[in-house]
Structures are given as structure tokens and as C-alpha cells.
Amino acid sequence: MRSRVSSMAAGSSVEWLKSVKAVVLDMCGVLYDSAEGGGQAIAGSAEAVRRLMDSGVTVRFCTNETQNTRERFLQKLRVMGFDISVSHVFSPAPALIHILKERGLRPHLLVHDDLLPEFDGVDMSSPNCVVIGDAADNFSYQNLNEAFRVLIGLEKPLLFSLGQGRYYKETDGLKLDVGVFMKALEYACDVQAEVVGKPSAEFFQTVLSDMKLQPHEVVMIGDDLLNDVGGAQRCGMKGLQVRTGKYRPSDEQHPSVRADAYVDDLAAAVNAILTDH
Template identity: 60%
Template sequence: MAAWDKRLAGVRGVLLDISGVLYDGGEDGGAPIPGSVEAVARLKRSRLKVRFCTNESQKSRRELVGLLRRQGFDISEGEVTAPAPAASLILKERSLRPHLLVCDGVRSEFGQIDTTNPNCVVIADAGEDFSYQNMNKAFQVLMELEKPVLISLGKGRYYKETSGLMLDVGAYMKALEYACGIEAEVVGKPSPEYFQLALKEMGVEAHE
């Protein structure tokens, strides 16, 4: 115990990923990874601040937290840093009107955003909505813009569900980058700005 206390000297907070760390998703809601519920509970009982930092972009924070709570996790919506709310703030700050290529489950996070006459594209893990028709529409919107802006909620290659590995948003982001000759702005891990946002919301510095 003394060894751990020494290692944690000066540490005030812990950032936890969710998918693949706390639970594996799936059509049936997924399942917690063995020991993860207890680990979160133990951290919550410690002196450390805990924040959940995820690239989950198929579900709203409310839906994600509800799922995790049903699996036994001690977690609240206010403890989660997620890419869709972060992207929504960016859209407001820059007066961007997105064409959304996202799952229906996460559209509520953009409820206060004007989506008429789009001047950018926001792409997330759209799952079954990554059809040729939907990808081509996003491509067309970008190609019609003088200065195309593509915002991607994460850039993962794949992730794990209970049924196996699933293709992630990064593959589709790269397709649009290649087709349009542009570079996407990534909102989510591993963007340093995203981690800084999580630290700010947790109230700690990076060295802590």
C-alpha cells in the first residue's frame, strides 16, 4: 500500500475510458469487463477525482450513462466528457451549420444547432447509417464549399463489441479526407485539446 501511495503522490485525478475499458458494447447493451464496476467504485471512494473520457458517438451522454448505471456503475452524466457535446460547443463558437452524418441516438446533443444550409460536415460513428448514399451526400456537401470543414468525432479504426470487432469512424473520415483532399478536425481522443477539456471539467492540471 505504501508503494502505491508513493506512486500516486501529487496525483489528484483519474481519466477513465469507457468502451473496451469499462464495458464491451453490443446489441443487447453489452457487458461490463470483469472487475471494472468494482474498480470504479474503489476509485470513487478514494481521494481522487474521477472523470470518464470517451469517444462514444453513437449514444447521447444520457443514454450512455443510463446503460452503464444499469450495469452497476456509479456514474453520472456530469462526469462524462464526450465528443458530441464538445463538437456542439465548437459549432456554436464558430457559427458552423453542420450536415450531420451521425446515429439518431446522438442527434439530441445537436438539438440547439442550426443545420440549415450546411457549411460543414460532422461525422461520427454512424453504424448502419454509413451507407453509400449518406457518405456520398456528405462528400457532395464538402465539395460544394469554398473552404470545406470536416469535423470527426474521434478517429478510431475499430472497436470491440460482444459480437466482435466493429469498424469505427476513422475509416470513413479517411475516405472523405481522401475524396475531398482535406484534413478533418478531430474532436475526441487522441486530440490534446479534448484531453484538456476533460481536465478542465475535472478541475485538475495535466501533471496532476
């Protein structure tokens, strides 16, 4: 039987698991692996989510998925065996749309085609900002240059990025994520993007506010050391890293971000949390 959870350093404690009232779960790399046949549940993850929900622990899902609407994304997960409510899923696009409407902004979009329905009803005439997400094949030179021209033509350039990931894992291997293209536009236009999604503190705070809990009562479980674990820790939450998805052994020796604990997969994490409850 493998170890349930390993601490950051030999001999250190995971006593904090006993005080956890809520768990925030990353999705890709934690619930499912997009590198397996285009999308397959990680062994034991669907049952782990059910056990966690049945235990009375509050559960929310926090994803930087920007290639689908939340509804379409969850349809895919239901086929894999997950029963998740749309209202419990926090993703960048709905959060950004709230910001756009609140600030009277009209975006030029460089996003994935399948995300466009999220922006139905959003005024995009005479853009006064640029929004980029994980546009995948839409990240052509022509499209990037068009976004650059809109941005550089504004008196006060305003760039929003739906996350800032460096790369992710797909069926055919690792792929560049939105953060790489965000940096290109930042450099070209001498502007700093406003990041909506992980690791933004405002994004995590939205999830905490929804649960009506304090950061120290919540643990974030993710496969991305910087965006999941590091982002959560900067908000005062605990960060637990699973050794699935984009995890690499070198993550455990990162010079500036250290998970509060490491665990083989979500099933083992849930075992540890429920055992300590």
C-alpha cells in the same frame, strides 16, 4: 494472486502512481465489454470505480461514444452497476456543439440516429461544414456520397470527426470505426478533418481544466493504445493500458507509442493506485 501492474520494461518503476491526484477513465473496454451479450460490466470494474471515488481521488470519464446521447449511454451503464454523473462524462458531441455555436457553423450530419437528440436546437440549414461520428449502418455509400457532395461543394471545406478510431469490438466481432470513413472524406476532398474527441489535445485539455489539475498529476486508463494512452501522453499525462477491450498483445511492442504501465484490468489498476496512496 496476479501481479497488480507491470511496468513498460523489466525493472522500471511505477513510482509515479504515488503522485496521481486524478484518474481519467475510458469507458468501453475498460468499464464494460460491448462484445459480451451486447454490453456487460468487466469483472470487478463497477466496484473498482466505487472504490476510486470513495478514496478522494478525482475521477472523470472520457469516451468517444457517439452512438448515444450521454444520458442514454449512462442509463445503460447504471443497469450494469455504475453510478456516474453526466457532468463527469466528457464525450465528443457536446464538445462539438460548443464549437459549432462559437464559430457560427451549420452542420450536415452523418451520425448515428440515436445521437441526433444531442443536436436539438442546432441550426442545420444551408450546411457550411460536415460532421461525422460513429454512424454504424448509416455509413452507406449513399450517405457517404451525400456528405462528400456537401463538403466538396463548399468554398472552404470543413470536416469535423467525432474521434478517429480505426475499429472497436462489438457483440459480433471487430467493426470499422469513424476514423476509416473520416480518412475517405479527407482523401476525396483534399481536406484535413478537425478531430473532436480522443486523441485531440484540446479534448483532453477540457477534462484537465474541469479538474483544475496539471497534466503530470493525472493518469489516463484506457484499452486503446493510440487514442487513450498516446493522446494522454502527448498532453503530458501518464497513460496506463488495460489488457481488456480492444487491447492486443502486439500493443506492448508498438514502435512509437508505449504505455507508462500495463495492467490486467481496471480492478488491478485501482488496487495499484490506492496501494501507492
